Amino acid sequence: MKKYIKKTLKLVLIGMLIGGLSFGLINYHVTSFSDNYITSIENVPNSDAALVLGALVYKSGNVSPILSDRLDTGMEIYKNNKAQKLLLTGDHGRKDYDEVNAMKKYAMNKGAAEADIFMDHAGFSTYESLYRAKDVFGAKKIIIVTQKYHLPRAVYIARKLGIEAYGVPSDKHFYPKIKQYKVRESIARCKDYLLVNILKTKPKYLGEPIDLLGDGRVTEG
Incomplete structure (x- = not known):
């Protein structure tokens, strides 16, 4: 019995070490991998769109501080002509919960043209947002906007999906x-590493193709 317990403990320890x-x-x-593609607004290559990843929106419809910072950075990229469009x-x-229309309202209040704003209503996760950016919106070259802790995973997913992605x-x-x-985030990196490299799971929703260089008003809803 003692030998069995020792053997089990040994296997558990080995498993923990491997994990x-x-x-x-x-x-x-x-x-x-992603460090090579994360840069400043001044140095980021001109791209088709700035993809702003969603975050908490309050019941009042106001965006949270972490999301307003993302949107403000996205607007700086847009106003500096580094990206033609915004993909929110x-x-x-x-x-009763709508991140993207709140994001659109914020961006328009900051001066973005409505036709330049695309909304992805089914960006339920970072992985799904990037997958849909390529599969639905046909993204080829984008600038991803989010906080530093989050950017490496987002850029990694996009690049592994075949998008020429940069991060600001x-x-x-x-x-x-x-x-x-x-x-x-450290746990999410492992999860999405498996998703993008091994499981290659499709998002819950896909849909008809949308031309990211067209008129963003087709995504109203």
Whole structure:
């Protein structure tokens, strides 16, 4: 019995070591791969669109600070003519919760032309947002906008899906929950590494192709 317990404990420890090593290697691989494509607004190559990843919107319809920073950075890219269009992607899976229309309203208040704003209503995750950017919107060359902790995973997914993607960080303020975000992000990197390299799962929703260089008003809803 003691031999059985020792053997079991040994196998558990080996499993934990392998799991921990894999976790660390995947995180290192994703971040080091993406570092080459993360840059400033001044240095980012001109692209078809700035893809702004969604985040929390309050019940009032106002965007959260982390999302307003993303949108402000996206607008800087747009106004500096680094991107012709804005692709705002987020969660609009329920009638009582709508990230993308709140994002559109914010961008228009900052001076974006309505025809230049595309909304992806089914961007329920980073992986789905990037998959749909290519499959639905035909994205070929984009600038991804989100905070530093999130950018490596987003750029990695996009590049592995075949999009020429660059990242511009949107860290304009201190975020009180940043440590929690970073812990969750390290786990999400492993999850999406498996999704994009092995499982290659399709998003919950796809749909008819939309020309990202056309009129964004076709995405109203």
